Amino acid sequence: MTERSETGGAGGRPPTGNPSELILENVSRWYGNVVAVNGVSMKVGPGVTGLLGPNGAGKSTLIHMMGGFLAPSSGSVTLDGTPIWRNPGAYRSLGLVPERESAYDFLTGEQFILAMAKLHKLPEPGAAARRAIGLVEMEYAADRQIGNYSKGMKQRIKMASALVHDPPVLLLDEPFNGMDPRQRLQLMDLIQRMAAEGRTILFSSHILEEVERLASHIEVIVAGRHAASGDFRKIRRLMTDRPHIFLVRSADDRRLAAAIIADGSARSVQLTDKGLQVEAIDFQRFTWLLPQVARDADVRLWEVSPADESLESVFSYLVAT
Amino acid sequence: MNATIAMITFRAMLGRKRALLLLALPLLLLVLAIGLKATGNDDLDISATVQQQFGLATLLPLLALIAGTGVIGPEIDDGQIMYVLTKPIPREVIVLTKLAVAIVLTTAFAVVPTLLAGLILTGTTAQLTPAFALGALVGGIAYSAVFVALAVASRNAVTIGLLYALVWETLLGSFAPGAKSASIQQWSLSVIDALTGASPVKSTVDLPLAIALLVVVTLAGTFLAAFRLRTLAVASAD
Numbered sequence: 292m293t294e295r296s297e298t299g300g301a302g303g304r305p306p307t308g309n310p311s312e313l314i315l316e317n318v319s320r321w322y323g324n325v326v327a328v329n330g331v332s333m334k335v336g337p338g339v340t341g342l343l344g345p346n347g348a349g350k351s352t353l354i355h356m357m358g359g360f361l362a363p364s365s366g367s368v369t370l371d372g373t374p375i376w377r378n379p380g381a382y383r384s385l386g387l388v389p390e391r392e393s394a395y396d397f398l399t400g401e402q403f404i405l406a407m408a409k410l411h412k413l414p415e416p417g418a419a420a421r422r423a424i425g426l427v428e429m430e431y432a433a434d435r436q437i438g439n440y441s442k443g444m445k446q447r448i449k450m451a452s453a454l455v456h457d458p459p460v461l462l463l464d465e466p467f468n469g470m471d472p473r474q475r476l477q478l479m480d481l482i483q484r485m486a487a488e489g490r491t492i493l494f495s496s497h498i499l500e501e502v503e504r505l506a507s508h509i510e511v512i513v514a515g516r517h518a519a520s521g522d523f524r525k526i527r528r529l530m531t532d533r534p535h536i537f538l539v540r541s542a543d544d545r546r547l548a549a550a551i552i553a554d555g556s557a558r559s560v561q562l563t564d565k566g567l568q569v570e571a572i573d574f575q576r577f578t579w580l581l582p583q584v585a586r587d588a589d590v591r592l593w594e595v596s597p598a599d600e601s602l603e604s605v606f607s608y609l610v611a612t
Numbered sequence: 613m614n615a616t617i618a619m620i621t622f623r624a625m626l627g628r629k630r631a632l633l634l635l636a637l638p639l640l641l642l643v644l645a646i647g648l649k650a651t652g653n654d655d656l657d658i659s660a661t662v663q664q665q666f667g668l669a670t671l672l673p674l675l676a677l678i679a680g681t682g683v684i685g686p687e688i689d690d691g692q693i694m695y696v697l698t699k700p701i702p703r704e705v706i707v708l709t710k711l712a713v714a715i716v717l718t719t720a721f722a723v724v725p726t727l728l729a730g731l732i733l734t735g736t737t738a739q740l741t742p743a744f745a746l747g748a749l750v751g752g753i754a755y756s757a758v759f760v761a762l763a764v765a766s767r768n769a770v771t772i773g774l775l776y777a778l779v780w781e782t783l784l785g786s787f788a789p790g791a792k793s794a795s796i797q798q799w800s801l802s803v804i805d806a807l808t809g810a811s812p813v814k815s816t817v818d819l820p821l822a823i824a825l826l827v828v829v830t831l832a833g834t835f836l837a838a839f840r841l842r843t844l845a846v847a848s849a850d
Contacts, residue, residue, distance in 0.1 A: 358698065362843070377842060382698050391691040395620060397627045409616040410699040452695060 310337040311371055311384060311459040311491045313357055318366035320352050327352040329515040330366070335493050339486045341506030342495040343526075349515040350495040351390060354464045357493070358387040370460065383411075386453030390464035392445055396438030400429055400448045403437055404455055411456040423455040424448075427481060443474035450481065461485060463494035467501055479505050535574045536598040539581070540566035542591040550588035556580050568598065617696060617709045621683050625717060633678060634717065637671050638725035645729035656740060659733035660812035663744040667726030668804075669797055672718070672748050673755055673777035679717035680759025681769045683710045684837075688844070689767065697844070707760065707838040714756040723748045743807035751800030754826045757833030758796070764840045793817050799826050 313335040320328040328349040335357075344350050355361040356368050359375040359382070368375050375381045395403055404423055408416035424433050427447040432440065437448060446466060453461060463482075467475050482505060486492050496502050502509055502523070509526050511519040519526055541547045544567050548560045551569060556577045561568040571577035578595075585592045625631070645662060648654055687693040696706055726748050730741030755777075762769040781798075784791040792798055793816055802815035802822035815822070 379700050382700050387698050389694045393690040406616050
């Protein structure tokens with residue numbers, strides 16, 4: 292508490308000194324009998340961390356616990372050693388951008404950010420508000436009502452509301468949802484600048500490419516469990532080095548099945564009414580070998596399609612390992 | 613008390629169509645009072661009936677319901693409450709500010725119109741009108757506290773509040789004397805009864821008990837709202 296009040300409150304100052312660290316220890320959250328988050332432990336330090344997982348995996352529940360909006364059913368969520376739950380003082384060093392779009396639509400952007408600055412009891416709320424609006428490049432629309440903003444503009448003004456007190460830690464829940472590519476790039480650039488100043492930033496996303504472009508460190512959540520953790524290359528390898536399932540249709544499925552089995556590049560081949568379901572051991576080797584095997588066996592290939600390329604199935608594989 | 617929260621709440625309450633809702637009933641009361649006065653129906657009995665049936669029993673609970681739930685309910689439903697909750701402000705301060713705004717609105721749109729209607733009809737004869745104004749004020753405070761707490765505790769606050777105000781206080785009260793005693797309206801009436809010598813005003817609850825219950829309900833509502841807001845779990849998108 293004392294530590295945070297020293298770091299908090301001063302508007303316009305980049306967070307220097309001790310970097311902030313969010314620590315989750317064996318955190319679970321359940322609603323009745325439904326487990327939303329199951330025994331997650333992670334450390335979120337300076338830089339950009341991507342919280343990756345399919346929709347409904349528990350990302351929002353996790354962010355809400357990190358933001359002090361939900362009590363962990365068990366385990367602990369701490370910011371620099373102090374629990375966040377039931378501790379409004381934590382918001383001096385925490386900025387949160389909620390996923391829901393609604394801000395106070397009847398206020399102008401400037402009135403909204405100024406009100407946020409005043410709620411933080413900043414010494415110079417006007418200056419802090421202008422700085423935050425400048426950071427998200429929203430000066431041109433600051434005197435328009437938020438209700439008339441586009442989705443991307445709302446996202447940026449929400450971002451400004453989280454930045455107004457210059458917090459060392461920033462939590463963003465699906466910040467790119469509904470943004471067009473240009474707005475996406477602007478926001479990515481902004482997040483990278485914030486991180487370069489030494490902030491601890493965590494954002495959630497269900498889109499691999501967003502996380503790949505932005506995050507130096509990735510935490511993967513699937514079905515409420517912590518599936519993987521590390522840098523992007525490591526996660527990518529985990530995702531490609533798994534058995535891939537293909538659906539293959541050909542002129543003679545039985546003969547092709549025999550040839551694939553004999554070749555040894557597949558772990559299993561199943562004959563179904565839709566065609567052959569092949570579980571390949573090595574993704575690249577199999578896609579390269581299959582046409583050759585088919586030609587050698589004199590079987591015409593009609594269709595080769597991945598059966599499990601959805602993000603969900605990739606993620607669920609990660610959980611199973 | 614927090615001025616910024618109060619400003620946002622006032623703007624939210626008075627900027628929307630709800631402002632028209634707030635105005636419709638009190639205007640009707642004033643038109644009724646002027647009409648009665650103009651047609652010579654302005655004796656103490658009529659004045660008491662108008663202030664009690666229209667002011668205390670209808671206008672006050674309805675307006676307190678709109679104001680009490682409106683100051684915080686929509687904000688919780690829409691998620692904007694997060695912008696207030698993510699600030700280093702004690703939750704009690706948020707609740708007290710919301711309650712203060714609700715009381716100001718209830719006073720402006722229910723207590724003051726009742727007072728004006730009474731003044732139009734019978735002036736200050738037999739202290740009837742000042743008594744009703746004070747009774748409506750204490751009742752308004754208690755109603756506001758109850759409805760703010762209800763809005764924090766339940767998403768169905770408006771429905772529950774309507775059931776309480778209309779079914780419990782008005783309908784059941786006329787059949788079951790027991791239910792009648794357990795109502796903010798009756799406690800306020802007890803305060804009014806003690807302040808005026810006018811014969812039409814009769815309450816079923818003793819004054820000390822009525823005052824004690826008004827205080828208890830107000831404090832309990834405020835405490836409950838602060839407690840529930842402290843542990844408010846914002847609905848997850850998952």
